[in-house]
Amino acid sequence: MSPFPMLTPLRREVVQMPHPFDLQHLNVTGLDRENLAKIVCELPSGLENGNEDEDEKIELRVAALVVILVASTAFTVLPLFLKKRSRDGVARRFYDAFKYIGAGVIIGTAFCHLLDSAFKEIGPQSCVGMTGNWAGYSWPPAIMLASLMWLFLLEFGVGYCVESTRCVSQSPSAAELLAAQPKTSGAALLPQTNQQSSQDSLQKEEGRGEEVRRDNTPTTSFTQKFTTILILESGIIFHSIIIGLNLGTTSSEELTSLWIVLSFHQTFEGLGLGVRLAEIEFPKKKEWIKWALCVLYGLTTPVAIAAGLGLRRSYDAGSFEANVVSGVLDSISAGILVYTGLVEMLAKDFLFNSEMKTKGKREVGVLVFYVLLGAGLMALLAKWA
Numbered sequence: 001m002s003p004f005p006m007l008t009p010l011r012r013e014v015v016q017m018p019h020p021f022d023l024q025h026l027n028v029t030g031l032d033r034e035n036l037a038k039i040v041c042e043l044p045s046g047l048e049n050g051n052e053d054e055d056e057k058i059e060l061r062v063a064a065l066v067v068i069l070v071a072s073t074a075f076t077v078l079p080l081f082l083k084k085r086s087r088d089g090v091a092r093r094f095y096d097a098f099k100y101i102g103a104g105v106i107i108g109t110a111f112c113h114l115l116d117s118a119f120k121e122i123g124p125q126s127c128v129g130m131t132g133n134w135a136g137y138s139w140p141p142a143i144m145l146a147s148l149m150w151l152f153l154l155e156f157g158v159g160y161c162v163e164s165t166r167c168v169s170q171s172p173s174a175a176e177l178l179a180a181q182p183k184t185s186g187a188a189l190l191p192q193t194n195q196q197s198s199q200d201s202l203q204k205e206e207g208r209g210e211e212v213r214r215d216n217t218p219t220t221s222f223t224q225k226f227t228t229i230l231i232l233e234s235g236i237i238f239h240s241i242i243i244g245l246n247l248g249t250t251s252s253e254e255l256t257s258l259w260i261v262l263s264f265h266q267t268f269e270g271l272g273l274g275v276r277l278a279e280i281e282f283p284k285k286k287e288w289i290k291w292a293l294c295v296l297y298g299l300t301t302p303v304a305i306a307a308g309l310g311l312r313r314s315y316d317a318g319s320f321e322a323n324v325v326s327g328v329l330d331s332i333s334a335g336i337l338v339y340t341g342l343v344e345m346l347a348k349d350f351l352f353n354s355e356m357k358t359k360g361k362r363e364v365g366v367l368v369f370y371v372l373l374g375a376g377l378m379a380l381l382a383k384w385a
Helices: 007-015 033-049 058-084 089-122 139-162 174-180 192-249 252-279 284-310 320-351 361-381
Strands: none
Touching (some): 058 089, 058 192, 058 252, 058 284, 089 139, 089 192, 089 320, 089 361, 139 192, 139 320, 192 320, 252 284, 252 361, 320 361
16 A cells, blocks of 8 residues: 555556646746746656667667768768769760759759748747747848848859959050040151060060959869859858757667668758769869868768767757757758858849750750759658658
8 A cells, every 4th residue: 555645546547547737728827938948948858858868779870871971972072073984975864864853853852852941940830930039020031131132242242253354453455545545746756666565565564454353263163163162061060060060969769760860961961062062173282172071071960970979968859959959050050051042043144144045945944853852852851751
């Protein structure tokens, strides 16, 4: 017989509750906004992970780390190898397929993964969005819009600076030098020999000016494209860090399905990034940079998984602070990927590409199918991760 007879019925009643715990019936009377936010954000994660063995399935987490490292790195560098063999018809077809599938992957990631995650983390119906200054406004699309417009201004500024004489000093042309010469009457004209000498000098100067412009054009074009790819990779890396931390600390019940889905997720994203890196003509002395960027992307998620394993006893992905950081970064990354996918990829590859208009209907249809396939794959993966 229990030494506490009054508590026995109460315990039996709690165990036999017909309905699970519901936050809607939680009495929060008298709590201020700060404490309410902590309860609403901390309690679900505590209920989910409270009885879990923190050391469970460590081997599976390490295996996920290795698989994602190998798969994401391999598929990021694959387009670079195919680009070098672009004269081979088979390699070229594979490269084109990866290029346009990657464009769809980038756009699908932006909407179905990043923006959706941001709404769950700091949206109006999230624990963050219902408390404090976060309440009363939908922040994810606003942050995404700010990120998108910032990227537009940055690219426009770089392009304006590159293609004008305001940022790149150029030698004056022969016509400009001739216009600068003082006008004289026919009686004061230079002798024929001096006049011929002046014309020869002007032609040489014009030649030097053309050389300067030819030297500047590849460099400035590379600078503009390289800036864009750096911003794209930064947006992908922000998301990859969050993915890695969550995978390193997630519940064991979700781990098996989650790491498989994320492996495909990181592989497809790496494919899209690798194609865009392959499109840039790096100077010979800087070719190592594109390989370094591929390796950097491949290492990001595994390093974040390792960090999550080390912090799994202290890091809570469902906490208020973690949701704020993840939500803001996901919103920023969504803006970057939306702009890059729609403007840098679809618009430039389809709408403003003169070569696209010369292709046959069947070939164009196949390329459009590749884009839809990439976007559809990421939309499908969003069901699980």
